Each structure stands twice: as C-alpha cells, then as structure tokens.
Amino acid sequence: MSAATGAATSISADAVSPVLEMKGLSVCYSGLVPAVAGVDFKVNPGEVVGVIGESGSGKSTLAHAVLGLLPKSANVTGERFVLDGHDMLTAGRDDYAALRGPAAAMVFQNPMTAFSPLHTLGRQLTDLLWRDRHQSAAEKRERIIAVLSQVGLPDPASKLDAYPFQFSGGMLQRVAIAAALLMRPSLLIADEPTTALDVTMEAQILHLMRELRKTSGVAILMISHHLGVIAEICDRVAVMYAGRVVEEGTVREIFANPRHPYTRALFACEPALIESGVSRLPVILGEVPRPGGCGCSFAGRCSLVEERCHCDSPPWVGVADRAEPHFSRCHRSAP
Template sequence: MKPPSLEPPSAEPPLPAPVLDMRHVSVSYGAHVPAVLGVDLTIRPREIVGIIGESGSGKSTLAHSVLGLLPKTARMSGTRFNLAGTDILKADRTALAALRGPAAAMIFQNPMTAFSPIHTLGRQLTDLLWRDRDPSGAQKRARIVAALAEVGIPDPVGRLDAFPFQLSGGMLQRVAIAAALLMQPALLIADEPTTALDVTMEAQILHLMRSLRERAGVSILIISHHLGVIAEICDRVAVMYAGRIVEEGTVEAIFRAPRHPYTQALFACEPALVPTGMRRLPVIAGEVPRPGASLCDFASRCAVKAARCVEQAPPWTRSGEFPGHHVRCHGSALSGSPPSGRTP
C-alpha cells in the first residue's frame, strides 16, 4: 500500500481578478441630491449579476456610473471603483471614453433613443468598429450582418440601409443588443434588455447572453423588474432600495429565502406568485424615499419594523444558510419566508 503523502494540501487557486470592483461608491447630483449611497459590488469574469428594485432605487444611475455616463452635475466618491483594472474615480473623460467598448458596453433601456434618427443603422453600427482599423469595410459589414442575424433580425443585410424609425421597438432593441455585442466587451451592462420583446424573443435573448458568457467569457450586469428574467439567467442578485443594496446573495438564496422585508415585499407583488383567486394585486404602500433620508430607508413602509429601526442604522450582516448571503437589516426584522413556496 502506498503510504499517505505527508505534503500539506495544496492551497485553492486564487479567484480571478474582478472585472468590476466597487467599494463604498456613492453618487449624488449636485451637493444635496444623493442617488447612490455606499454601494459594494463585485463582478468576476463569466459571472452574471442581477440588480432588482423599484423605479427610483438608483439602479440605472449605478450602471451609468460604470461607463462614466453621468451628467456633469453628478459627483462620485468611494474607496475603490475599478473597471477592468482602471480606477474610475481617478480617470478623466478621455480615459473613460477609451473604456467604452473594450471594457464595458451597455444595452440601454429605451432603444428608440439609443440611435441617431438621421443615420442608417448600418452607418451607426460601422461607427462602433472605429477601433478596428485593419479589417476592410467588407469585413466590418460581414461582422455587423452576423451580429444582427445572431439576435434574430430577419434580412440583416437589408436592415443596414434602414433608419431607426423604420423598425419596431422590439426589433430596435435587438439591434441595440447586437451593437453592444459588436464591441466584444469584458462587461456587458443590460438595463431592462427584454422590456420591449415578446416572450419568445425574450427567451432567445437570454439564451444568447448565456452563450456569450460561455463562448467569450463576458461578464454581465443585468437590471430588470422582471423577476423571472433574473431567476433564469443570473448567478447572484443584489436588491437595491433608495440608493443602497439592502440584500445580496446567490439566486437560490434570494429566491428561496429572502430575508429583508423589502425583498419579501417585492416577491409578494410578483404576479406569478400571487395566490390563485386573489381579487386585487398586492402593492408596497408608500413611495421610495429620498436616499439617506432616514437611518433605515424602508422603515416607513416596513410591516415588521421595531423601535431600533428608526434609532440605529441597520448593519450589513451575514444571513441565512446560504454562503455569501448578506442583508442590511436589524435582527428583529429578519423573520418570515417567501410569500409562496414557488419561484417566478
């Protein structure tokens, strides 16, 4: 019998450097209008991370900050904000512009405003390949046609001469996705990418994103109100409310054991989870407050708040039995389970 090895067990290989690494990042408009407060978010190669939350929670502002697309009145701060090795907090406008495309590309929420109305789609998509100086015009055209075909555009050659107003919203959203894929980014940011699509095309786009992750190693940050989309495609989920991430974990953790009262309320309002026979859809009472207006921004809408919820800022703590599951809430509120045994 071979004697057991006396060598110490080999250490686990280190995790790859994150594509996006944010620590305590805040964004405000002017000096007195906060939009994002102290966000920590890490996305590693080949990882798909989703952000969910009501309108006005700061999701799109957070996404725009990654690409330096905030207005001049916006102010960013933080202890770390790296995109593909570049410090966003120290980068000037020229450096940020150089990151758009190779480092990160974005699929915007409204495809009708993503393209110029006075130029053909072929002209605009060709302009995206300005960095590729060596390939000929024919090669660039072939790449564009292939990208359009990949997202399900019929007659992709003919569409090159079309203007944006000649396509439906759903068709134009597919072109927007093709435009982002053309730049072969390390990080693809998708802001409600399937809103204008029917169910069949939505499934095709989600499949395309997954295959892009597997084929090209692209990381994806997806923002969506559609919980079914998040459950279908994401590895991890961050729940955002009033400019803060209030809960984060794997898809299994968030969908099977949501711990923050806000996350539980979101699931309670999901039509796919509403019990059969209910005459009125549930809603979350009140409105999203201005970020930072109180120690716990959800306290005014929370059904299980306690005295300390309005006296002390809730801590960011490990929660539940799932690894990597964290929640920003006092222990008195960490009770209950998903409103239903089902998931979207």
C-alpha cells in the first residue's frame, strides 16, 4: 500500500468525533485500476454501519484499506482519512501495524482459515498480547479466558490447549471475535462474518455482536451481501456499486423507501422478498463495470436509464421525506 512515510498524525477530536471518517477516498491498483472511487463514509462511536453490494463493488477493498491490508500495488488517496483520531493518509506501514488492533480489528469471513492449524488457540491468542509486556503470563491467560467467556464460549479455560480443527465453524467464529476484542479496538470490522455458518449459528453470532455493542461500546462496520443480516443488526447502511457509495441512510429509511435503482434491484433479488409461486428468479442483468468513467456507472444495467445518465455524473443529494438522513446518487433522486 502506498503511503507517506513517517508517523501517522494525531488529529484532535472531541467525544462525538467519528471512529472512522473518509472523504473522497480512492484506491487504485498500479495507478491504473480504481477499485474504490471517491468514497465519503464515516462510523460513529457505538454505531453499527452496514455496507452492502455485489461482489466486486469495493466493499472488502474499503475494509482492507482501513487496516492497511492492501497489496503494495495499491495507492490510497483522498481529502480525509481518519481512524481513531489518526490521519491515515500520512501513515506508513509501521503506523498501520501499531494501530491494527487497538484502533481497528477485523473478523474475517472464514473462521477455519483465520488461525494456524499448527498451534493451540491459547498460544495464538497470547501472541496477540505481545504489546502488553507489563502483564504476566498468568494475567494474560485470565484476560483471554474472560474474553472467551464474553463471547459465549463454554468452559473457556479448557479450550486454550485445543487446536482449531477441534472446533465447529460457529465456535471458531466466536474465538475469532474474541481475538479481535482482546486488543480492545475502537472499531470492529466484520467482513461477511456469518457466510460460512448455518442459520442457527448465524443468529447466535448476530445476537453476540449486538450484545458486544451494548457492553463494550465498540463501533462495528458490517460488510455483507445478506440483507437480512444488515436489517437485523445495523443502524445505518451504505450501498456500494462499482467502487462508489450510491445510497446511504438509516436502515429503516433505506429498507422502507429505497431510492436508487440499484438498491431496488438488490432488494428485488433478495430470496426472502421474492413472492411465492415465481417460476423465474429475478436477476440484475449485465456486469459491474470498472469504476470511473463518465455518467452513472449503473446506466448500462438500469431499467430507468435516461440519456443524461450516460454522460452526466449523477449528484449526491438528500432524498429523505422525513427527518431521518437519506442520500442517493441518482438523477431521478435530485429535486
């Protein structure tokens, strides 16, 4: 990841400053291919914000940019990029390494690949506490047991000597969440955390994350293609398409009154919302285009397309009929 060398600049902040704030953030690979283009985005303390969109829309790239997990060919630019009070546009790799954990931590999609199969979970969780040199081995052990208990793992002390293959997917995902919380982050990023789980375990993980938000006050960035998960746990939701946020608002406002044609098309394809007796499942025809270019990126797939959509970039406008904030990037949404 390309970034300026030197320590990340600390930005003064008050109690209501966002944990994560981006303005005009773009991510390009090899200086040619934009994966994220001009994203404005923020997550406030204690808030759960969802990001939805098709594969290739830039969701995971956005999350990896927060933690500095992009490849060296990636170049991150923008007007503002602040994580937990630190200016990440001036951050080097050492700065990201120092903030990865205390500022933000991630729960990945597949818990089976999140841990080394060669070492016990106790050994791996202890390694995460390498910064806390003032704590003894016994104190670290008690801290790990407490966090494992917090995520609902039964008899956590006995699990420290077990290996990852001895756990089910749901149990291992709980351990992955515990590993992230162990470092006491201000922001927890969950990238499709329930995709590899069955419905029962998915419900348990979502309940766990709601409880963690209440008890620890951690802010959560939830990335998912599952609309039910977003509706269940999130306060706000951002819809991404071709590297841009095309609609954003409260969950209640977006689900009750989607204004962007892409959001409506996503909802139409949600299995839980399809009417019974339909012989052919709805799809969004075409493919996600490369980010950038003229006009609206959804114009080639939109059933409501107009001539201006192909040449004029749509404005980002407020579209809420009520007091709840709601924004859309569409010509038809403009006043």
